[in-house]
């Protein structure tokens with residue numbers, strides 16, 4: 001097979017090197033296209049055909065429904081690993097030994113205090129502020145409280161920044177939720193596991209003992225793992241591009257949180273629940289909403305269905321669907337919302353419109369239901385997603401900096417007015 005592609009423009013041929021990945025994927029290297037062709041660029045709105053980097057972190061095959069972190073299948077990791085093991089794997093490339101994991105967790109614990117003055121910032125937000133906006137700005141504020149910049153040539157510096165954010169982020173997540181609920185802002189219990197501690201920080205009440213529930217801890221562990229990375233999606237690309245200007249880790253992560261907020265990305269899990277609530281309030285007629293989703297004159301889309309990359313099925317949705325059944329069964333939750341979700345799923349899976357367009361339930365379809373059963377408010381769902389995605393963002397940021405990637409700066413094709421003379425205001 002040739003390792004070059006030939007491009008012909010106005011009778012001139014140009015050779016483009018073909019680069020192969022490790023999973024039989026191929027890319028045309030267009031690095032010198034513009035200079036070689038006298039100004040031609042490629043145009044690819046939404047970047048559906050554009051690779052922004054070479055990466056060793058996550059492999060996914062949307063057609064086959066495959067997702068692997070550093071070569072390990074998502075099914076195996078969700079079944080057998082802890083969230084922190086997966087975080088270590090994503091960031092440093094290998095599964096940790098017991099000793100490495102213990103050190104990693106201990107270093108994270110040491111960083112789990114957030115400057116008490118940050119509480120003043122939390123207090124200044126109105127109760128109705130959206131938690132994603134609060135989380136994004138608190139993450140950015142951490143930069144002010146931890147001003148030392150990361151020397152990417154120092155492994156130690158990189159490591160310290162990473163354990164710092166992994167230690168402080170769950171505290172910010174818990175404070176974001178508790179502020180809205182009028183609960184006191186405290187700190188966790190460093191004798192607990194990472195996920196158990198997070199749940200305690202979120203749900204502990206000052207006047208009652210916190211009850212640890214193994215099924216909920218396991219389900220949340222799984223959910224966080226499933227969300228931990230997804231290669232060059234919108235928020236991850238944002239983190240990489242912000243970091244490419246050598247902005248700090250926390251600032252890059254804060255931008256990633258904002259990107260995740262949108263309903264076409266991480267905000268979809270909140271949008272799913274709101275949609276299910278609307279359907280319930282409207283009498284629970286799922287067929288009516290199926291018809292709306294298919295009507296081209298109606299902007300309504302079935303939230304939680306379809307995926308930019310998975311055009312077969314979302315492997316994470318399968319794992320999470322099982323978890324949803326377990327959590328609801330254990331908690332004895334009989335939720336009409338779940339019944340509506342199941343009806344929509346059944347109808348969509350056999351509906352020619354959805355089948356033809358390969359629109360399957362995605363990970364957000366079920367995650368919202370589990371979060372709801374756990375007692376997490378709807379507007380906190382995307383915050384939970386952000387916590388899960390944190391190791392992926394860190395891993396991608398670290399890789400980008402270690403590979404010394406250039407600043408991200410796309411081109412454009414200008415289609416506006418050509419040069420014209422200025423008209424003074426009295427002549428317009």
Ligand code: ACO
Nearest residue numbers: 263264265266268293301302303304305306307308357362
């Ligand atoms: N409901 C109804 N129709 C849909 C839906 C949907 N949820 N999703 C796509 N379609 C239709 C489109 O109208 C289009 O139809 P057409 O070919 O007749 O014009 C066709 O399917 C393809 O849609 P695109 O928007 O081109 O697909 P794309 O891959 O660009 O978008 C996306 C993927 C944004 C996820 C889309 O499916 C969507 O809006 N889904 C709902 C929101 C959602 O669940 N987002 C979560 C994504 S997962 C995540 O971020 C973790």
